[in-house]
Amino acid sequence: MLERLIESLEAAPMVQRGDYHYFIHPITDGVPLLDPALLRDVACAMVTVMDLHGVDKIVTAEAMGIHIGTALSLMTDIPLNILRKRSYSLPGEIAVHQSTGYSTGQLYLNGIEKGDRVVVIDDVISTGGTLKAVLAALENAGAEIVDVCVVIQRGEPELGRAYTPLVTIDVDADGVRVIDTCR
Numbered sequence: 001m002l003e004r005l006i007e008s009l010e011a012a013p014m015v016q017r018g019d020y021h022y023f024i025h026p027i028t029d030g031v032p033l034l035d036p037a038l039l040r041d042v043a044c045a046m047v048t049v050m051d052l053h054g055v056d057k058i059v060t061a062e063a064m065g066i067h068i069g070t071a072l073s074l075m076t077d078i079p080l081n082i083l084r085k086r087s088y089s090l091p092g093e094i095a096v097h098q099s100t101g102y103s104t105g106q107l108y109l110n111g112i113e114k115g116d117r118v119v120v121i122d123d124v125i126s127t128g129g130t131l132k133a134v135l136a137a138l139e140n141a142g143a144e145i146v147d148v149c150v151v152i153q154r155g156e157p158e159l160g161r162a163y164t165p166l167v168t169i170d171v172d173a174d175g176v177r178v179i180d181t182c183r
């Protein structure tokens, strides 16, 4: 089920963002083109590995969790909640600081109620800064985090809780090497 993902990751072009070796891939960038078969492979694999029993909401972060979260939502009928990079100033909005290997910003959580059972998904975890911010916002909102799943784990980031990557990669200036899969 993950052959297309592995093959395309190992062919991913690289760019520099400061000191950061950034790989470019359809799942993590939407560039150059997202093959529906690849998105379907990823969504099916996530449904297979995640605990979705009694889950009220799928939670992801803008921008590159959205297409994956949408596919999962369509497959499971579980509503999708997106942490946005801009504020809506709605009552109860929760703001958290996000930092990655090449950027910093804010994420804004709306629409999660105390006691909601949620799963968190994202395209990639690298420093863990984004998912830590998402988890902090959900904890602040009083959600119960049932499971966390990412398509790609880059390196060995700690989240302070268990999470499941579909694939684990090593990255250097020459490109991406897939070193483990969830199978």
Ligand SMILES: O=P(O)(O)OC[C@H]1O[C@H](OP(=O)(O)OP(=O)(O)O)[C@H](O)[C@@H]1O
Binding pocket: 028, 061, 062, 063, 064, 065, 099, 100, 101, 103, 122, 123, 124, 125, 126, 127, 128, 129, 130, 131
């Ligand atoms: O583990 P980290 O170091 O936090 O990196 C992972 C995050 O980096 C990317 O988001 P980015 O903020 O670049 O925004 P995008 O999704 O809008 O591209 C990606 O979509 C993850 O959310």
Ligand SMILES: Nc1nc2[nH]cnc2c(=O)[nH]1
Binding pocket: 021, 022, 023, 024, 025, 028, 029, 100, 101, 124, 125, 126, 154
């Ligand atoms: N596309 C892409 N997204 C990322 N998010 C964190 N690191 C990376 C990376 O190297 N490539």
